Amino acid sequence: MQSSLMSMLPLVLMFVVLYFVMIRPQMKKQKEHRAMVEALAKGDEVVTSGGVLGKVSKLGDSYLGVEISNGVEVTIQRGSVVQVLPKGTIK
Numbered sequence: 001m002q003s004s005l006m007s008m009l010p011l012v013l014m015f016v017v018l019y020f021v022m023i024r025p026q027m028k029k030q031k032e033h034r035a036m037v038e039a040l041a042k043g044d045e046v047v048t049s050g051g052v053l054g055k056v057s058k059l060g061d062s063y064l065g066v067e068i069s070n071g072v073e074v075t076i077q078r079g080s081v082v083q084v085l086p087k088g089t090i091k
Helices: 002-038
Strands: 045-048 053-059 063-069 072-077 081-085
Touching: 002 081, 045 063, 053 072
Parallel strands: none
Antiparallel strands: 045 053, 045 081, 053 063, 063 072
């Protein structure tokens, strides 16, 4: 009985290490991204996953209107926003 328990110990230890090294940081990163996307407001300057910089002009449940130039607006998914830039970054 004791030898079978000892043979399972390395497997359990590997799972614990995997959890703390890979799974937990990824969950934390997803939570931070979700909070950032939910906090978006009209006028925020953002970067999309495609590298497009723009200013949020319209807000929807799952889509955003992003003005990338004067008079040029594109519609993107909320999840494609990678970063919110400080005000005044885009000129």
